[in-house]
Amino acid sequence: MVDQPTPHPAQPGPEDQPVVCARCGARSPNGAPPTWTCSVENGTRQYFCVDCARANLRAIEGRLDSSWW
Secondary structure (H helix, E strand, O other), X not given: OOOOOOOOOOOOXXXXXXXXXXXXXXXXXXOOOOOOEEXXXXXXXXXXXXXXXXXXXXXXXXXXXXXXX
């Protein structure tokens, strides 16, 4: 739902699971770094690495409601 607060990934620690970029497959072994982008698509959380997020910034912004900009 739109009214829910945005979840923030926990700080990396030994219990964190590896995170894989949904676009290029880059791996982050200690959870999602704060520089990665998180997107919820069709109810599934997906992460995008810095390079993929920067390369597709316009497409990402294009999906935001006008209240975000």
